[in-house]
Amino acid sequence: MTTATPAPTPAPAAAAETGVPAARRVPVARAYRFELVKLVAQWRIRLLVLACWIVPALFVIGVEQQSTLPSDTLFGRWMHATGWAGPLVVLGFAGTWALPLLTSVVAGDVFAAEDRLGTWRHLLVAVRSPRRIFAAKALAGLTVILLLVAGLACSGAAGGLVAVGGRPLVGLDGHVLAPGDAAGKVALAWVCVLAPTLALAAIGLLGSVTLGRSPTGLLLPALVALAMQLAQLLPLPVAVRLALPGYAFTAWNGLFTSPEQYGPLLIGVAVGLAWAVTATALAYLLFLRRDFTNPAHDGPGRRAVVLGVLPLAGLLAVTAAVLSPATGATGSGIEQAKVERSVATAFAHLYRMQTRQLNRPDVSEARLRATAACDKGSIRVPVRGPGNDWHCVVSWHLPGTDATGTAVYQLDITSDGRFVADGDGPKEVNGYFLVRTPTGDAPNPLWQFDGDVELLSHSKG
Incomplete structure (x- = not known):
């Protein structure tokens, strides 16, 4: 008794001769x-x-x-x-x-x-x-x-x-x-x-x-x-x-x-x-x-x-x-000069916002000359890297006055450069979360604010 072998699948040319349509791939x-x-x-x-x-x-x-x-x-x-x-x-x-x-x-x-x-x-x-x-x-x-x-x-x-x-x-x-x-x-x-x-x-x-x-x-x-x-x-x-x-x-x-x-x-x-x-x-x-x-x-x-x-x-x-x-980036990228520059810049912008809320005379960032001095609370701790122990004192000058304004902030800086600055006085500037405006109480922009330290920028000390 002989076993029948299956017929081979016709090739495309052979399929055309026998009339069997060739299999096509789906697009x-x-x-x-x-x-x-x-x-x-x-x-x-x-x-x-x-x-x-x-x-x-x-x-x-x-x-x-x-x-x-x-x-x-x-x-x-x-x-x-x-x-x-x-x-x-x-x-x-x-x-x-x-x-x-x-x-x-x-x-x-x-x-x-x-x-x-x-x-x-x-x-x-x-x-x-x-x-x-x-x-x-x-x-x-x-x-x-x-x-x-x-x-x-x-x-x-x-x-x-x-x-x-x-x-x-x-x-x-x-x-x-x-x-x-x-x-x-x-x-x-x-x-x-x-x-x-x-x-x-x-x-x-x-x-x-x-x-x-x-x-x-x-x-x-x-x-x-x-x-x-x-x-x-x-x-x-x-x-x-x-x-x-x-x-x-x-x-x-x-x-x-x-x-x-x-x-x-x-x-x-x-x-x-x-x-x-x-x-x-x-x-x-x-x-x-x-x-x-x-x-x-x-x-x-x-x-x-x-x-x-x-x-x-x-x-x-x-x-x-x-x-x-x-x-050219080394270390964590979070350095003292960068933090000070970021905090001072953000403070100057937000100070102008608070000035408009209180209907005070406007002053530009350049005339404010805001600066920040930041450390980590101890001379034994390197002033760089992330952490919640950053301490900054912001100073600024109003035109026509000799006195220097100061405000204290506690900073929590994460590893990706984002920080939250929490105001720590004086009360008239950043010590309370509301300010009394002519139209009623409004959120104080200087009480607490977010910021960002550019990790790839170079320090300008």
């Missing part, structure tokens, strides 16, 4: 639409989109109705004064928590879902190209992530404008931004955080490819973001801090100083994009090397460490090694 655009529909059809993705487009507005409007403000959050103390503070508060929260979690849910599961459902062979039969499958899935995940980020930005801005209106915004050095300038910089800040968001999304793709159906792949972007946040709290050298892919989540602060601190922001964006490209390329190479004929395949195992983790660690080391001599 990327069609596969992309298919993957996008699959993502949007998931109930958790729909809930995330709905939440991102509604919750920030409700949060901002709700905070505006409260008597107390989140003053420990950047721009939180100005939420009653202008609607442009709301989207910046949302941006600070999103960079810390929301965006890492969103990228985990979307990008961290885009490939692993096929492993759990066991549908890889069906998808390959339909699309007939692993390269097109990867491109379609990556583009679909990117589209959903952009939709979520746009929702957070638009919803936060809409909530602030509805609750308060588009009034001028006080920057991090005390200067006032016109509503048009504030709107442009708020939009630019949200655009800049797309770079670290894409880096986390690419890490999610890499984890989804390498770890298969393991839940660790789903959590990988959030875990990486948490590790970066912990690293930012440490007194790391400036070059290492800039080399982290999530630095742009905080570097947008430099947009709200005068002059703008574009250097750290551009470096943070470039590093984030470099990580996004590298992690995506690694995920692509690992995906093409996968054995789709094995239904029990659950990631490349140990190869993931060599082909996934080590290249990213090498990118971090190389970036830090390049940035150190290129920027």
Whole structure:
């Protein structure tokens, strides 16, 4: 008894002769639409989109109705004064928590879902190209992530404008931004955080490819973001801090100083994009090397460490090694002269704001000649680096008087250069959180204010 052998699949030329249509690969655009529909059809993705487009507005409007403000959050103390503070508060929260979690849910599961459902062979039969499958899935995940980020930005801005209106915004050095300038910089800040968001999304793709159906792949972007946040709290050298892919989540602060601190922001964006490209390329190479004929395949195992983790660690080391001599930054970047200059500049701007509140004669910053003398309370402690033990005495001169005004501030400076200056007297200047104006009590801008020390600038001692 003879066994019949299956007929070979006709080649394209042979198929044309026999009348059998040749199999064609599905275009990327069609596969992309298919993957996008699959993502949007998931109930958790729909809930995330709905939440991102509604919750920030409700949060901002709700905070505006409260008597107390989140003053420990950047721009939180100005939420009653202008609607442009709301989207910046949302941006600070999103960079810390929301965006890492969103990228985990979307990008961290885009490939692993096929492993759990066991549908890889069906998808390959339909699309007939692993390269097109990867491109379609990556583009679909990117589209959903952009939709979520746009929702957070638009919803936060809409909530602030509805609750308060588009009034001028006080920057991090005390200067006032016109509503048009504030709107442009708020939009630019949200655009800049797309770079670290894409880096986390690419890490999610890499984890989804390498770890298969393991839940660790789903959590990988959030875990990486948490590790970066912990690293930012440490007194790391400036070059290492800039080399982290999530630095742009905080570097947008430099947009709200005068002059703008574009250097750290551009470096943070470039590093984030470099990580996004590298992690995506690694995920692509690992995906093409996968054995789709094995239904029990659950990631490349140990190869993931060599082909996934080590290249990213090498990118971090190389970036830090390049940035150190290129920027000339050494140590933490927080030095006495920089702190004194930042505090004096912010005080001069805010002093003019208080002057307008009290209907006193206006005076320019140049005529005030504000200076600051800062130390850390002991000659044994180096006057540099982060900490909550900074002590500053601000001095200024009013035209036509010989007396020198002084005000005391206690500073808490974080490792990324942001500081909060807490007024410690005299009471008439910064010792009370309200000032009595002709129209009633108003918040005292000199009582407590936020500032920023540019880590890459050079001291002028």
